[in-house]
Amino acid sequence: MARSRLLGALGPGLLGWLWKRGPEDPLWIAGAIVDCAAMTVTSLPLLSRIWLSWLASFRILFDGRFAASVAFLREGGTPSESKPVVALPSEPAIAPRAEAAPASANAALQLLSLLQREGRFIDFVQQELASFSDAEIGTAARVVHEGCRRALRTHAQIVSVRSEAEGASLTLEHASDDVKLVGNVAGSAPFRGVLRHRGWRVAGLKLPTVVGAHDPTLVAPAELELS
Amino acid sequence: MSARYVIGIDLGTTHCALALAPLGDTDARVSVLEIEQLVAPGSVAKRGLLPSFLYFAHESEPALALPWDGQRRFCVGEFARARGAEAPQRVISSAKSWLSYGGIDRRAGNLPLAAPPDLEQISPVEASFRLLDHLNEAFRAARPADGDLSEQEVVLTVPASFDAGARDLTVEAALAAGFDQVTLLEEPQAALYAWIEQNGDAWRSHLRAGDRVLVIDIGGGTTDFSLIDAVEQDGSLGLSRIAVGDHILLGGDNMDLALAHVVGQELAEQGQELDRFQLGALAHACRGAKEKLLSDPNLAEVAVVLPSRGSQLLGGSIRGELRREQVERYLLDGFFPVVSADERPKVRPRAGLAQAGLPYASDAAITKHLAAFLARHAFAEPSPGLADATDARPPTAILFNGGVLKAEILRARVIETLNGWLEQRGAARARVLPGEDLDLAVARGAAYYGLVRHGRGLRIRGGTARAYYVGIESPMPALPGLEPPVFALCVAPFGMEEGTHAALPPEELFVVVGEPVRFRFFGSSTRRSDPAGSVLERWRAGELEELPAIELTLPPAGRTAGDVVAVQLQASVTAIGTLKLEAIARAPIVADERWQIELSVRHAAHSSA
Numbered sequence: 001m002a003r004s005r006l007l008g009a010l011g012p013g014l015l016g017w018l019w020k021r022g023p024e025d026p027l028w029i030a031g032a033i034v035d036c037a038a039m040t041v042t043s044l045p046l047l048s049r050i051w052l053s054w055l056a057s058f059r060i061l062f063d064g065r066f067a068a069s070v071a072f073l074r075e076g077g078t079p080s081e082s083k084p085v086v087a088l089p090s091e092p093a094i095a096p097r098a099e100a101a102p103a104s105a106n107a108a109l110q111l112l113s114l115l116q117r118e119g120r121f122i123d124f125v126q127q128e129l130a131s132f133s134d135a136e137i138g139t140a141a142r143v144v145h146e147g148c149r150r151a152l153r154t155h156a157q158i159v160s161v162r163s164e165a166e167g168a169s170l171t172l173e174h175a176s177d178d179v180k181l182v183g184n185v186a187g188s189a190p191f192r193g194v195l196r197h198r199g200w201r202v203a204g205l206k207l208p209t210v211v212g213a214h215d216p217t218l219v220a221p222a223e224l225e226l227s
Numbered sequence: 228m229s230a231r232y233v234i235g236i237d238l239g240t241t242h243c244a245l246a247l248a249p250l251g252d253t254d255a256r257v258s259v260l261e262i263e264q265l266v267a268p269g270s271v272a273k274r275g276l277l278p279s280f281l282y283f284a285h286e287s288e289p290a291l292a293l294p295w296d297g298q299r300r301f302c303v304g305e306f307a308r309a310r311g312a313e314a315p316q317r318v319i320s321s322a323k324s325w326l327s328y329g330g331i332d333r334r335a336g337n338l339p340l341a342a343p344p345d346l347e348q349i350s351p352v353e354a355s356f357r358l359l360d361h362l363n364e365a366f367r368a369a370r371p372a373d374g375d376l377s378e379q380e381v382v383l384t385v386p387a388s389f390d391a392g393a394r395d396l397t398v399e400a401a402l403a404a405g406f407d408q409v410t411l412l413e414e415p416q417a418a419l420y421a422w423i424e425q426n427g428d429a430w431r432s433h434l435r436a437g438d439r440v441l442v443i444d445i446g447g448g449t450t451d452f453s454l455i456d457a458v459e460q461d462g463s464l465g466l467s468r469i470a471v472g473d474h475i476l477l478g479g480d481n482m483d484l485a486l487a488h489v490v491g492q493e494l495a496e497q498g499q500e501l502d503r504f505q506l507g508a509l510a511h512a513c514r515g516a517k518e519k520l521l522s523d524p525n526l527a528e529v530a531v532v533l534p535s536r537g538s539q540l541l542g543g544s545i546r547g548e549l550r551r552e553q554v555e556r557y558l559l560d561g562f563f564p565v566v567s568a569d570e571r572p573k574v575r576p577r578a579g580l581a582q583a584g585l586p587y588a589s590d591a592a593i594t595k596h597l598a599a600f601l602a603r604h605a606f607a608e609p610s611p612g613l614a615d616a617t618d619a620r621p622p623t624a625i626l627f628n629g630g631v632l633k634a635e636i637l638r639a640r641v642i643e644t645l646n647g648w649l650e651q652r653g654a655a656r657a658r659v660l661p662g663e664d665l666d667l668a669v670a671r672g673a674a675y676y677g678l679v680r681h682g683r684g685l686r687i688r689g690g691t692a693r694a695y696y697v698g699i700e701s702p703m704p705a706l707p708g709l710e711p712p713v714f715a716l717c718v719a720p721f722g723m724e725e726g727t728h729a730a731l732p733p734e735e736l737f738v739v740v741g742e743p744v745r746f747r748f749f750g751s752s753t754r755r756s757d758p759a760g761s762v763l764e765r766w767r768a769g770e771l772e773e774l775p776a777i778e779l780t781l782p783p784a785g786r787t788a789g790d791v792v793a794v795q796l797q798a799s800v801t802a803i804g805t806l807k808l809e810a811i812a813r814a815p816i817v818a819d820e821r822w823q824i825e826l827s828v829r830h831a832a833h834s835s836a
Contacts, residue, residue: 209270
């Protein structure tokens with residue numbers, strides 16, 4: 001579905017930023033992740049869990065090691081037995097990701113603000129879906145999809161990693177960072193298989209410049225209508 | 228310092244754009260400068276277009292900071308447009324339409340029209356100046372090594388239908404922005420220049436001598452027509468603009484509003500009451516739905532969703548839909564009906580001038596406006612004032628411009644309608660000159676024209692698009708209820724080229740020293756052969772259009788206040804492209820005694836046309 005792909009494309013950027021935050025960070029989003037990673041809390045509020053499940057889904061998808069850790073946890077393991085799954089700034093266990101420029105909190109907040117302004121993104125994920133029909137969710141999804149798509153297309157250039165059709169047979173001459181091997185992962189190149197996901201790459205990102213004394217955490221101000 | 232660039236500026240009703248080309252490089256290409264602007268509070272981004280909106284912050288709001296000014300209390304562009312939907316009394320839109328509207332004093336602070344008391348209104352000239360000034364600031368910020376636009380040659384486009392007064396006021400705004408080296412260019416001509424630039428030398432193989440190009444330019448707020456002839460000129464191909472249309476305030480925004488009205492009515496029938504904010508959002512949503520339906524012929528309907536205003540998106544959002552049949556009925560048949568060539572736009576009598584407002588076209592059918600334009604300028608039929616019958620030739624080619632015409636289906640409808648008229652007359656079908664970027668063509672063409680002025684490529688001839696007349700009341704005893712007949716003295720013939728003077732009409736006018744004297748002023752886009760000095764005692768309806776009055780005040784210097792002085796009026800066209808009218812003393816007391824006549828005076832026009 002187009003919306004999940006769209007969100008999927010944004011996930012790594014936000015995660016890249018979350019990886020850089022420390023536990024002292026006042027932002028609840030970061031706090032939730034870091035707490036989870038350090039496993040110092042036993043339970044999280046529902047909203048945080050929704051947010052976390054959403055974020056984690058990408059990482060499970062894009063990060064094999066993380067996926068393995070989640071599988072381990074799911075089978076009843078405790079995190080202390082494994083390597084930390086989320087790097088805290090103080091822990092050099094996972095090497096800094098080379099391609100990620102030092103992402104600033106402001107850029108992530110800006111992106112959230114943009115998605116909220118154009119596509120009501122925060123309104124959508126903050127609301128409980130349970131009591132609504134698929135038709136109602138569909139109506140709202142149109143707003144979110146159209147607006148977030150517009151915001152994304154204006155500010156990011158997103159391209160497929162592979163141009164072949166999904167489901168097509170593909171031979172990979174050499175192992176490559178941008179193609180993840182799944183299934184019967186063994187042997188040496190060339191690798192023959194079926195393309196399951198084309199992958200996404202952000203080929204260009206052009207966020208608005210921040211000016212003035214605007215509070216970046218205010219991703220949407222309250223509105224008061226005067227009559 | 229000599230200019231390093233020519234800058235083309237499209238100062239549009241709904242959007243502005245800026246293109247530039249380096250001077251002194253024979254292979255130089257025109258490029259478009261992305262314009263930095265406020266897009267959200269504290270957020271600045273570059274966009275290809277600058278929405279022509281001005282928003283004034285309320286005291287409750289923080290400064291609308293830009294990288295070059297942290298304390299600013301107003302903004303121009305995308306955020307101004309967005310904020311304007313939330314606080315409409317604080318935003319100025321369509322400043323350009325106000326600039327050409329003689330019904331208000333265009334140098335007096337009267338915009339935004341419904342400004343709250345805390346907001347100091349500004350004039351249409353100042354609003355235009357602020358748009359230009361923003362472009363200048365964005366240029367400086369983007370190219371700090373190239374200085375200011377005041378150091379460059381600037382070509383500023385205006386609708387072909389702008390009269391001499393509106394052109395003057397546009398220049399006034401440009402001079403206020405410091406653009407000392409400014410030249411005006413008609414927008415449809417700019418579109419053709421962009422087409423020439425895009426085709427390179429190959430353009431000569433697309434046009435032959437004898438071709439007549441109809442330029443149809445439909446923007447967000449205005450519709451503009453021009454006819455440009457390809458002619459034999461010293462053994463090679465030349466271009467000559469031979470006619471321009473009336474100023475029609477009708478464009479893409481009207482179309483979105485019409486569709487919003489249709490969908491809004493359907494929602495109302497389902498019991499969904501929409502507030503003002505939701506109606507604004509509806510027009511926006513309808514624009515998106517319209518574009519989808521127009522670009523994909525397989526879609527039967529597109530959902531139009533109005534998001535809830537509160538933070539609960541689910542449950543509170545309203546869903547309507549726009550169907551293909553509605554787009555065809557209201558947009559295609561409403562704005563582009565297939566009509567016969569004899570159809571004319573309906574003229575609704577204007578309900579007085581007590582309520583200020585722009586004179587929007589009262590008939591939305593663009594094809595009817597086109598029929599009227601062609602009847603006047605291209606079709607050999609008994610049409611008023613077509614003085615030179617050899618000029619009446621149907622168009623052989625069409626060039627489209629303006630965002631609305633990006634939709635293939637609308638272009639197809641215009642072509643179909645026009646070719647129907649041509650076939651009826653036994654004329655060949657017109658072919659389409661393929662244009663590329665209909666949003667940016669005018670700015671690009673303007674920059675290219677800047678290069679043409681330096682000897683690169685071909686210049687479109689044409690001169691002034693109107694003949695101008697001064698109204699003279701005939702001396703006769705006053706009769707109750709009867710206005711004295713007015714004669715029209717031609718002071719500037721049709722087609723005056725830049726830098727030329729008109730002949731001095733023998734007629735004398737009498738002016739009282741020290742007192743402002745006002746003359747009625749007329750323009751005609753159809754009377755092509757009246758020489759300066761000819762006096763019209765009568766003319767057919769629609770042939771002469773009354774323009775805002777012109778005014779002359781003789782300073783008492785050297786003469787006695789109250790004296791009556793005989794003057795002759797002489798017109799010239801400046802290098803900038805504006806009309807200059809001067810009064811020359813018949814019996815000068817010093818050498819070359821002359822006074823400039825103001826074309827756009829400070830008060831409303833004579834309203835009894």
